[in-house]
Amino acid sequence: MKPHLKEILIGLILGLCANVVGTLIYILLVSEYDIPTTIRMALADNFIGKLITLGAILNLGLFFLFIKKQYLYRARGVLLATLLAALAIMVYKFL
Numbered sequence: 128m129k130p131h132l133k134e135i136l137i138g139l140i141l142g143l144c145a146n147v148v149g150t151l152i153y154i155l156l157v158s159e160y161d162i163p164t165t166i167r168m169a170l171a172d173n174f175i176g177k178l179i180t181l182g183a184i185l186n187l188g189l190f191f192l193f194i195k196k197q198y199l200y201r202a203r204g205v206l207l208a209t210l211l212a213a214l215a216i217m218v219y220k221f222l
Contacts, residue, residue: 131200138193138204145189145205146212150182176216183212 151162158165169175186209193202 134198134200135204135207138198138201138206139208139211140204141189141201142186142205142208143211145185146179146182146208148182149185150178152185153178153181176220179212179216183209186212 154162154165160168166175166178169178186205190202190205190209193199193205
């Protein structure tokens with residue numbers, strides 16, 4: 128595997144993990160229910176996209192950290208993870 132593809136993959140995985148962690152942190156801080164109940168309610172009330180979007184805020188910090196540290200390919204991977212989250216939200220909303 129080429130070195131820059133490996134760095135992009137690392138950034139992608141870290142971006143997806145940051146999105147999941149951000150979503151869980153938001154649920155823990157804001158929701159009065161536990162995590163599975165909140166996710167079930169979000170799916171039933173059709174606001175799961177908003178939860179994922181709020182979870183993606185951590186990607187912003189991760190992206191700028193990688194830019195500052197000159198890990199540009201990892202920053203591209205984080206950007207790709209953010210775009211994948213946006214694409215997943217769009218697919219969920221319109222299908």
